[in-house]
Amino acid sequence: IAREPVLVARQGIFSEHGRPFAYQLSFRSPDQHTATATTWNAHQHERATAHVLGATFGRVDLEHVAHGRLLFVRCPRAYLVGELPVPSRPDRLVIEINDGVTIDAAVITGIRRLREQGFRIAVPSFVSNPNQRRLLPHADFVKIDVRDLDVEGPPVVHLARSYGALLV
Numbered sequence: 162i163a164r165e166p167v168l169v170a171r172q173g174i175f176s177e178h179g180r181p182f183a184y185q186l187s188f189r190s191p192d193q194h195t196a197t198a199t200t201w202n203a204h205q206h207e208r209a210t211a212h213v214l215g216a217t218f219g220r221v222d223l224e225h226v227a228h229g230r231l232l233f234v235r236c237p238r239a240y241l242v243g244e245l246p247v248p249s250r251p252d253r254l255v256i257e258i259n260d261g262v263t264i265d266a267a268v269i270t271g272i273r274r275l276r277e278q279g280f281r282i283a284v285p286s287f288v289s290n291p292n293q294r295r296l297l298p299h300a301d302f303v304k305i306d307v308r309d310l311d312v313e314g315p316p317v318v319h320l321a322r323s324y325g326a327l328l329v
Contacts, residue, residue, distance in 0.1 A: 169216050171226065174233065174329055182329075183231035183255065188213050206237040206259060207245060218248035231255050233283055233302075238262045242271040251279030255302065258284055264295045272299045283329070289317050300326040 168189040176182045188209035201209070213234055217226055226232070235257040239245040248254060256275060262268060272282055276299065283302035284293055288309055297303070303321040305328065310318070321328055 169213050181228070181230060183233055184227070185233045186213050186217055186226075187235070203237060203239070206261075207239050210234065210236055210240060211245070214248055214254075218250055218254065223250070223253065227253050231281070233257050235259050235285065238268060241275070242267045243274065247275065247280070249278075251281070255281045255283050257304075258282065258296055260286060262292070264292045269295070269299070272296070284321075284326075287317065287321050288313055289320055294320075297321070297324045297326065300324065302327050302329050304329045 170185075170187040170189050172185045172187070173181050174183040174185055217223065217232065217234075220226065230253075232253050233255045236247070237259045240247055240256070241258065241262065247256065258264075258268075258272075276282060281301035282296070282299055283304060284296045284300045285304045286309070287293055287303045287305050297320070303326045305313075305317065305321060318328065
């Protein structure tokens with residue numbers, strides 16, 4: 162799989178001091194006219210995630226991508242509940258909970274199982290909606306878009322940190 166051409170975006174996640182801390186990996190389509198991720202169905206999300214995971218963790222030279230850092234990948238429900246496999250790299254892979262996932266008992270059970278395997282969990286785009294609040298006790302990282310801070314303010318930051326997660 163490492164020999165196939167792939168399109169995976171890698172965006173830096175930086176510390177408060179401006180140092181690279183981790184990378185966010187995202188699917189990029191070779192077709193510029195493909196629908197955006199906000200209009201994808203569950204199967205399309207699963208295929209895009211499989212592409213990112215396979216292209217990255219299927220490489221012999223993973224460190225060429227990771228540079229010793231964590232790699233955040235947004236995963237849809239099928240990966241969380243165990244219907245689709247997650248690469249056995251808890252040392253590098255941080256599993257982000259896809260925004261569209263409804264947090265129910267099966268997802269919470271899957272997240273607990275993944276954490277027992279050593280994976281870290283991230284909650285992206287935190288704005289304190291009910292789904293996201295259910296994830297806080299299981300989150301290692303909570304990501305807040307700085308643009309949301311103008312609207313949400315300090316209370317969302319305090320809530321995001323309330324269970325000990327690292328704020329990103």
